[in-house]
Amino acid sequence: MSVVSVINYKGGVGKTTLTANIGAELAARGRKVLLIDLDPQASLTYSFYLPADFDEQPTIRAWFEAFVATRAPESLFRYVLAPHTVNAIVQPLGGHLHLIASQLGLVDVDLDLAAGLGGSRFQRSSPRYLQVYRLLADALADPSFAGYDTVLIDCPPNFNLVTRTALVASDYVVVPARPDYLSTLGIDLLRNRLSRLVEEYNEVAEHPINPEVAGVVYTMVQYTASGPLVSQRNSVEETTRIEMPVFRQTIRDNKTAVTEAGQRAVPAVLAPQGSAAVETLRYELQQLTSELLARTRL
Template identity: 30%
Template structure:
């Protein structure tokens, strides 16, 4: 069956708000949704096929999938290809002679007991990706003929061109973006159908959400005016993370911030949220998603259910968004 992946950027200018946690666990959460939940939404591949793209030089998504030791061995000793290398190839050549499949790590998320999620693949990052923005900025293709946005339009299309070679093989592509709006993030937004904003409900973490939305709207307008057939990258919603509960409800201090956010963003705030607790950190220490400990650790069980609720809300709402 021919697939056409729904591509999703997970973004926030702030660090430590749960971008990687959300990206990673959405991919895993899709593997745990039931057929009854997915079939009415026309997801006939059970479970959905997912590609994770680590676009952050901090490489936290790679470490979540592979562990730090395996990841460092892979890039420094095995010299495995990464997103950094792909961007370089596509930057220097309009049609580079490379196969994107050679850079994708198949079935790399462990589910526990030496088993893996066979439907989740990873396009890894590299710490040197931090220099890629500078390389994109200073690079200029010789004899480049396109004039839209000057001669630099291709600098925003690199990731889109990379993903278009494999998009038909997946149902979802999740991009874990860096905490900035440099070229790599703008590439991710150009390539995406929609985006998610994770945040913690405190004053400093939630500050700037409006700025993100306005900037994405500005980019949509710029790309739309430059590229015939470009479709806007739409906001799916804002996902709250690290919610401390009392009586199965957010504690008063966080509830106050949540109410302010809901008054500002209305329906954009997800009804479901990820609770605070040691379930995810404990699972992460073993190199697993939170589901691996759900049967043996009470907080992992609760956070696993939170992930499933957020994932189902995401697929339900994103299914009804119009991307054309």
């Protein structure tokens, strides 16, 4: 089982769209996929459920809160859901797609977890540092999760403790970004924070972690008749210059397709045959998934 975190400090860069679609495409290729929604915005959760169909389902917020209250992690497997609409499509193809959902109140969990470690400054000297940082890693190491091939985690747009538990659990990191100058700075910052987290963690941990950056995926790329805008090409070159791997496949700005596909509880990659815009988006997402498989040992 491989774990991939999809992360960027910025919101609105396509993290959730990519997590949902790569997960759905892998399941359509016959894989057993688990998606984890760690963003309190819960957009990943609502990529698979219409709001009316999602009441009173367990979410990862309750799992974290139970840990904060008791200091003993409960089984995470209890929180796994099997969204119906998407599985009706992928199960005949030999795969399945499960989801651990999120909800708004998850935002408070970060503060409670940090408080349990004596605040943000002295975390590493806390005897509970490893237990907290390894919460998700240890939960996923439980044999009940052994049936999954791939776990994709949709991270919130921050570097707080909940996000750190995802990174500690990850084999790979995928960074969706828009091709502009500020985003390039953000990517550099993210890379530095990730290196520092790994360094600090490995100083105290028995078994070192080494999450590998699979690459930056440029999303919402704007095309003119002669290809991507020049300013956007420059951003991609700049990313390569700072020695971040970049996916060759980009996802173009495609409001038509996203709107058309967004009506159902199924990601665009599994939408019924549609307009040219929908087919373009589907093709890009499929190519991106193939490239991810080629770049990693997923």
